[in-house]
Amino acid sequence: MLPDTSNSALDVDAVSADRSSESRFADPTFLLSEQAGNAPDQLDLEQEQLKLAKAHDWFVESNLRGSHETSRTRPLEPQDDVVSWSGYGHAALDADALFMAEWRDQYGPTVANLESTPERVLDIGCGVYGQWILAAAQAPGWEATRFVGLDLAPVLVPTSMLPAEVRSRVVFVQHDFLRPLPFDDGQFDYIRTCGVTAGVPEPSWDPLIEELKRCLAPRGTHEIADTPSRPTLPPHLREEFDTILEKHLLNVNLRSVLPATLAMNGMHDVVHTRVRTIPKPWGMLDETNLAAGPEEARVKARVLMASLARYTASHAASLSRTITRASEPDSPQVSPLSGDTLARGPGLAAAAHLRDQSECESTIRSGTAEWNKLASISALMTQQWGWTCRVDAEMETQLNDHLRIAEERLLEATQAASAIEEGSPLPANAQMDQREELRVAQQKAEARRREVAAQLQAVRDRLETAGNVRSPEPDLDMSPSQEILPKLLILAGRSPDKLRQTQETVAKLAPGVETKPLILDLASLKKVRQAGEEVESWGIAIDVLINNAAVMSIPQRELSEDGYELQFASNHLGPFLFTNTILPSLKRATAPRIVSVSSWGHHQSPVNFDDINWEKSYDKFATYGQSKTANILFAIGLSSKRGVCAVSLHPGLIRTDLWRHLTREDQLPVGLINEDGSNGDRFPYKNLQEGAATHIVAAFEPTLQDHAGVYLDDCQIQPEVEAYAVDKENAERLWSVSEELIQKALAQ
Structure with missing residues (x-):
């Protein structure tokens, strides 16, 4: 059972209805377990083991990539993947158990208000471990109730493990509930249907309700409960999956399907109840939001996030197979594993299908890995107790x-x-x-x-x-050179806590240096202007400004507070406004220097003046490349228009948090990593000290005063720069566009 990601809590839609029509059933009988009433020492344990072994053989198991666990599903035709993506693996069962336990603890066995405890119960979709039945059978007041659990899959509960008083009242039946049920009319006074929405096409609800009504006794209650059954996918894949649900006529919104169906089948006293159980973490994918709200809700949100992330990751293969198969054109399709010919030709089609499926699977895994990390115990303890x-x-x-x-x-x-x-x-x-x-x-x-x-x-x-700030790498010589120790070091950033921790680090390394924190959010131009005006109010001279902050390769297009593409806004527009705002402070210095930290990534794209906000199409690497090209052009523009020495640089390949959006599939093909995940051999990596070296040269090398606007790499002036990144006309045009965009945002 999975949530609809548009709401703020896991919602259970529970619909209960009574049957008021006369029953054709006259002499009630009830199915009892073959071993009902037997004492444990009288059970045929050998026969039980054979049955369980046969039941386990019914499932199809396969190894999960990157895990010691296995995926367990029912036997399927390829086209059936969509209706059984969740399977019966440990992750799916754990998530079900978590949800059921919370539901039961808050509301008891049923959401419906029953006039009395039912005597005969049918549980449709009981699951392979019959969790609800076994809990309800031992609930206070239900000691005399008899239960039948029905599921498409065999139940894996060893009878010998159940208490004798439960064994005598419980039986499990393996049967497809979309076919006529093997029960007499009016046999049950309470029927529970839960967690089956994703397996019932919309046209099948009417015959299913009709058949369940037949099995329901007069004045009996039928309760239908479920959560909107979608996997936890990234937004663009979620849309793909919803399209597949529509194609297969699967409507996971009970409220839009059941009321009319129940009414047409003569069910009366229909009551719809929306139950909020576990707070959902969706939309809370950062530490700030996960730390908000009541403590119990925060803990539950993290637990649920971890469980459902593992749940989805364990079925990444079947999900990606479903999505990529559905995206194929309407032409003869086969599984690439079957060896048959695909419509585009045997070699190209199979290769393309496997590539698309692999990319889709990697996207799912990287997303769930991020959710799982955010939900980690260490992150929870750090946020709540400062651990x-x-x-x-x-x-x-x-x-x-x-x-x-x-x-x-x-x-x-x-x-x-x-x-x-x-x-x-x-x-x-x-x-x-x-x-x-x-x-x-x-x-x-x-x-x-x-x-x-x-x-x-x-x-x-x-x-x-977990939110811990790592100490500098211990193998680096962190002792600052006395020749370049500043009297005042202004530390700018978004997080007050991180600024404070950085101040403490500087105080240990250079006790004589005064530090001053400055809250600066480059994604908000109004806040950038405020920060710049605050600096100007100090009335000081600033010798060096290093525009170092950046975001890189955000998977989906995101906008800043002002409505601009986030990488361009944070990496260029924010530094552009801040630099120009504090320019008077810079010009108070004798020989001011401005350093614009660019990247080799500028090779990936020029400034896209025709669609600078990337509204027509979005490419996470090209958008980052545009912002890094803008950094170089900004240094050229500053030197020519403002009369100050500005240079740009590429710090080198350094593994920092800037890489957080790069997946394994992003890095492996271009040689950034090897198959085992270690740093690739194609490019030379740098440590922090080596990466900072070019910053030091750019900021303090006296001879650069005569080379304003140059681009540095490995502490040297680098001639191998894309022509569009050093074109003066492009620099002039970018300056004008940047001013227009900023004026528009600040005028709002």
């Missing part, structure tokens, strides 16, 4: 040391291998043995480096997700 995981913090320090040692050994092995290649006085056979020995040593050193790097990244992910 810091000292084990992870200490482990990060140790792994940094281990990584440095691993890299040194790899370098030694590589250099030794190169020396052998250049020539050796040893005999040929000895040289061959030595080469092989060094090759093995080199492979081991590389494997060790990758292993440590992966462990370090995992620890850093946990620390960042």
Whole structure:
């Protein structure tokens, strides 16, 4: 059972109705378990084991990529994936159990207000573990009630595990509830139908209600309960999935289907109840929102987020298969695993289908991984109690040391291998043995480096997700040079807590340096102007301004507070306004310097003047590239129009939180990572100290005063820049467009 992501809580739609028509049933009998009333020592345990083994064989199991768990589904034809995506795996059952337990704790066995405890109960869609039945059978007041659970799948509850007083009152039947039911007329005075919405096409509700009415005794109650059954998908995939539901005539909104169906089947006293159970975390995918609200609600929201994220991730393969199959054109289709020919030709079609499916699956997995991290126990403890995981913090320090040692050994092995290649006085056979020995040593050193790097990244992910600010890498020389120590260091950022922590770090490293925090939200032009005006009110001279903040490759198009594409707004428009606002403070300095931190990413796109807000189409890499091109053009414009020395730079490839939106599928094809997730060998990576080196040169190298507008890389002026990024006409045009956009936003 899954929520409709548009609401603020998990809502249960419960519809109850009474049957008032006469029954054709005269002599009630009731199905009893074959072993009802037997004492545990009289049970045929061997026969029970055979039945359970047969039941387990009914399911189709497959390994989950990236997990030790398996996916468990019912036997399906390929086209049936849509109606059974959730399956019967552990993650699905855990989510069901979580929801059912919360529901039961708050409302008891039923949402409907029953006049008396029912004597004979039918549970449609009881599930493979009969959770509701086994709980209700032991609920106070229900000790005499007898239960029948019916499900398409076999029930996996060992009879011998049930108390004798429960065994004598419970039986499970495997049957398709969309076919005529194997029960007599009027056999039950309470029928419960729960969690079946995603498996009932809209035209099938009428015959199902008619059949259940036949089985319901006069004055009996039929309760139908469910949550809107959709998987937790990213927005664009959610729309695709909703389209598939419509195509298969599946309407998961009970309120739009059932009232008319119940009325047409002569069901009276229909009552619709909306029950709010567990607060939903959807739309709360950040620490600020997850920390809001009552404490109990926050805890439940996190627990549910983690459970449903795992739930969806465990079915990423079947979901992506369903979505990509549905997106194929209306032409002969087959599974790419079947070997049959697809409409576009056997090779191209199968390859395209597999590629699309892989991309879709990766999108689902990356999204659920992000939700799961936000719901982590460490994040919860940090937000609620200010807890810091000292084990992870200490482990990060140790792994940094281990990584440095691993890299040194790899370098030694590589250099030794190169020396052998250049020539050796040893005999040929000895040289061959030595080469092989060094090759093995080199492979081991590389494997060790990758292993440590992966462990370090995992620890850093946990620390960042929990909200802890990592200390600088311990292998770096963090002692500041006395020659460039400023009298005042203004620290600008959105988070007061992070600014305070950075102030504390600076105080330890450079006790004589005064720091001043400045709240600056680059995604809001009004707040940018306020921050700039605050700086101007100080009446100081600013020698160096480094525009360093950025966001990168946001998966879906997002807009800033002012309605502009978020990467362009945060990476360019915000710094543009802030710089121009504090320009008087900069010009009070003798030789002011402005550093605009760009990126190699500027190669990905020029400034898209025809659609600068990316309303026609959106590409997360191109939009980031546009903003980085704008950073270079801004430095050129500042130098020519404002008469100050401004330069731009590429800091290098450094793994920071800026990468948080890049998935494995983004990084692997271009060589940013290897198959095992370690840093790829195609590009040279830098640590924090190496990355900051170009910033230092750009800010303080005296000779750059005569080279305003240049672009730096690896501490050197870099001539290999895209022509559109250094074009003066583009710089002039961007300046004019930026002024117009900012004036429009501030005028609102």
